[in-house]
Amino acid sequence: xxxxxxxxxxxxxxxxxxxxxxxxxxxxxxxxxxxxxxxxxxxxxxxxxxxxxxxxxxxxxxxxxxxxxxxxxxxxxxxxxxxxxxxxxxxxxxxxxxxxxxxxxxxxxxxxxxxxxxxxxxxxxxxxxxxxxxxxxxxxxxxxxxxxxxxxxxxxxxxxxxxxxxxxxxxxxxxxxxxxxxxxxxxxxxxx
Amino acid sequence: xxxxxxxxxxxxxxxxxxxxxxxxxxxxxxxxxxxxxxxxxxxxxxxxxxxxxxxxxxxxxxxxxxxxxxxxxxxxxxxxxxxxxxxxxxxxxxxxxxxxxxxxxxxxxxxxxxxxxxxxxxxxxxxxxxxxxxxxxxxxxxxxxxxxxxxxxxxxxxxxxxxxxxxxxxxxxxxxxxxxxxxxxxxxxxxxxxxxxxxxxxxxxxxxxxxxxxxxxxxxxxxxxxxxxxxxxxxxxxxxxxxxxxxxxxxxxxxxxxxxxxxxxxxxxxxxxxxxxxxxxxxxxxxxxxxxxxxxxxxxxxxxxxxxxxxxxxxxxxxxxxxxxxxxxxxxxxxxxxxxxxxxxxxxxxxxxxxxxxxxxxxxxxxxxxxxxxxxxxxxxxxxxxxxxxxxxxxxxxxxxxxxxxxxxxxxxxxxxxxxxxxxxxxxxxxxxxxxxxxxxxxxxxxxxxxxxxxxxxxxxxxxxxxxxxxxxxxxxxxxxxxxxx
Numbered sequence: 001x002x003x004x005x006x007x008x009x010x011x012x013x014x015x016x017x018x019x020x021x022x023x024x025x026x027x028x029x030x031x032x033x034x035x036x037x038x039x040x041x042x043x044x045x046x047x048x049x050x051x052x053x054x055x056x057x058x059x060x061x062x063x064x065x066x067x068x069x070x071x072x073x074x075x076x077x078x079x080x081x082x083x084x085x086x087x088x089x090x091x092x093x094x095x096x097x098x099x100x101x102x103x104x105x106x107x108x109x110x111x112x113x114x115x116x117x118x119x120x121x122x123x124x125x126x127x128x129x130x131x132x133x134x135x136x137x138x139x140x141x142x143x144x145x146x147x148x149x150x151x152x153x154x155x156x157x158x159x160x161x162x163x164x165x166x167x168x169x170x171x172x173x174x175x176x177x178x179x180x181x182x183x184x185x186x187x188x189x190x191x192x
Numbered sequence: 193x194x195x196x197x198x199x200x201x202x203x204x205x206x207x208x209x210x211x212x213x214x215x216x217x218x219x220x221x222x223x224x225x226x227x228x229x230x231x232x233x234x235x236x237x238x239x240x241x242x243x244x245x246x247x248x249x250x251x252x253x254x255x256x257x258x259x260x261x262x263x264x265x266x267x268x269x270x271x272x273x274x275x276x277x278x279x280x281x282x283x284x285x286x287x288x289x290x291x292x293x294x295x296x297x298x299x300x301x302x303x304x305x306x307x308x309x310x311x312x313x314x315x316x317x318x319x320x321x322x323x324x325x326x327x328x329x330x331x332x333x334x335x336x337x338x339x340x341x342x343x344x345x346x347x348x349x350x351x352x353x354x355x356x357x358x359x360x361x362x363x364x365x366x367x368x369x370x371x372x373x374x375x376x377x378x379x380x381x382x383x384x385x386x387x388x389x390x391x392x393x394x395x396x397x398x399x400x401x402x403x404x405x406x407x408x409x410x411x412x413x414x415x416x417x418x419x420x421x422x423x424x425x426x427x428x429x430x431x432x433x434x435x436x437x438x439x440x441x442x443x444x445x446x447x448x449x450x451x452x453x454x455x456x457x458x459x460x461x462x463x464x465x466x467x468x469x470x471x472x473x474x475x476x477x478x479x480x481x482x483x484x485x486x487x488x489x490x491x492x493x494x495x496x497x498x499x500x501x502x503x504x505x506x507x508x509x510x511x512x513x514x515x516x517x518x519x520x521x522x523x524x525x526x527x528x529x530x531x532x533x534x535x536x537x538x539x540x541x542x543x544x545x546x547x548x549x550x551x552x553x554x555x556x557x558x559x560x561x562x563x564x565x566x567x568x569x570x571x572x573x574x575x576x577x578x579x580x581x582x583x584x585x586x587x588x589x590x591x592x593x594x595x596x597x598x599x600x601x602x603x604x605x606x607x608x609x610x611x612x613x614x615x616x617x618x619x620x621x622x623x624x625x626x627x628x629x630x631x632x633x634x635x636x637x638x639x640x641x642x643x644x645x646x647x648x649x650x651x652x653x654x655x656x657x658x659x660x661x662x663x664x665x666x667x668x669x670x671x672x673x674x675x676x677x678x
Contacts, residue, residue: 043225
């Protein structure tokens with residue numbers, strides 16, 4: 001369901017709050033209304049917000065586990081192949097491949113690959129980097145990274161009705177409600 | 193000032209029944225944001241910054257001149273001689289790598305232990321970690337002699353069709369330090385993204401908006417993002433914790449796996465890790481005390497934070513002292529004449545001056561932190577940090593040089609003396625380190641704003657509108673009856 005106004009497609013509605021406790025009340029109500037395409041924007045992770053929004057676990061730990069296992073296997077095979085197969089290193093009659101001596105590198109590469117998986121996995125799941133977003137067109141929204149707390153309900157949500165949702169957000173006791181417009185002139189628009 | 197306010201403002205109280213306010217001065221989210229981001233965006237760069245960076249950049253230039261001279265002449269420009277083939281380059285490498293450890297301890301281990309006070313200092317300490325590891329990485333790189341084949345350190349195919357020896361602790365070092373530098377950088381940058389977004393949103397100049405905008409990769413504080421972000425942060429902390437313990441353990445293997453008396457001991461890994469954290473905290477403190485004063489951050493990096501750091505220095509310093517004693521005990525109890533000679537020689541031989549400098553700085557100095565008056569006195573603690581920095585450099589010097597200079601065969605004994613090049617290279621590495629620190633405090637948020645906000649009383653959604661109390665800006669409590677003394 002999409003709504004339009006004079007300047008273009010409405011991306012969604014933004015409600016501004018000035019404290020985590022007010023935000024918390026409002027978020028619980030939004031969750032209970034059954035919205036699907038909505039989000040909360042805060043300058044820092046607010047404790048307990050996961051439950052208030054109804055967000056469940058993340059796939060990230062499994063990506064990290066896969067990264068770690070890859071690193072471990074790679075390190076083991078690399079050391080065995082390089083020192084025992086491709087160019088056998090005979091040193092003081094020691095075995096060409098011995099597990100104890102291989103452990104430091106196995107450990108380090110496990111950590112390295114897990115860390116890369118965490119880093120790229122997290123940003124990937126979050127859909128970042130993404131330098132343009134309709135929300136950035138709101139001047140008010142700049143304080144989302146500073147000292148204000150926002151609830152955004154997107155126009156694509158099946159329950160979104162411009163006037164009704166605006167009234168609902170206004171009733172939550174925030175500082176302001178704003179209509180966020182996805183730039184209509186095409187030049188700045190990413191999603192068209 | 194009413195009683196409640198003064199109780200909270202002296203936040204160095206050890207009374208567990210009293211809540212410790214981590215952020216003072218009646219700060220709220222707005223003022224924290226302004227205080228930290230204005231240093232980068234609004235405030236005129238202080239003259240002292242330009243003077244400081246002129247000096248440190250010149251020293252950096254000198255470092256590269258010295259390295260250039262070394263490359264075209266060879267490692268003979270250093271004071272290395274026949275038994276002492278590991279000189280200042282290795283001493284400096286271990287010294288710098290050790291300093292980095294405090295950053296990871298603060299960012300990862302204290303995070304897992306839910307030590308909320310870490311948020312005020314973790315960004316700074318992590319930055320210091322990365323810069324220290326950069327300085328550390330230079331030394332083994334230039335120490336190899338034939339720098340044009342330095343890539344042989346890595347498992348890269350080369351014209352000799354030869355692979356590195358994976359049973360060598362020096363090779364483990366390459367992987368340990370390389371992984372450490374990479375993971376520290378990922379951790380640091382991940383932590384900084386929300387703050388870079390703050391700078392992007394507050395920047396007024398076009399160039400600043402573009403640069404911080406790109407660095408912030410479009411972060412918009414979405415809670416769905418925060419949810420995964422916090423999970424990633426926890427995972428990175430969990431990965432960095434065993435990593436940091438492994439790095440200095442592996443560094444200590446360089447020594448411990450050798451057959452040399454004074455090196456060949458199993459105590460080295462824990463002893464090196466404790467020493468690394470000890471030296472790292474001293475370096476964080478050395479830089480933090482002037483920085484918080486120059487940039488007016490006394491309400492964010494409070495005496496409580498510094499006192500906690502001093503307690504960690506006391507704990508790790510005592511571990512280091514205990515390790516020194518254990519080494520001597522084992523040298524006697526083990527009954528190996530070479531081992532006991534190495535230790536008698538260390539304390540009373542030609543390097544006795546270095547040994548006793550080390551003991552004075554590392555064993556005696558930190559014990560003064562048992563006294564609360566010293567733990568909360570800025571000048572006293574700063575002087576002690578300097579002592580610890582000096583002592584920990586000497587520790588590595590004593591371990592490396594005293595064992596090498598007198599090994600099994602008296603006919604090959606020789607005394608190591610550094611050359612001017614050695615000294616200038618080391619001084620130059622400080623230039624590089626401090627240049628990077630100065631650039632960091634000028635262009636990046638030196639306090640983790642988003643993290644500091646989470647530990648403020650007002651961040652708790654269930655605390656109502658309670659604000660952090662107080663108008664306290666000095667470091668000396670104005671009302672002594674306010675409860676500072678136990």
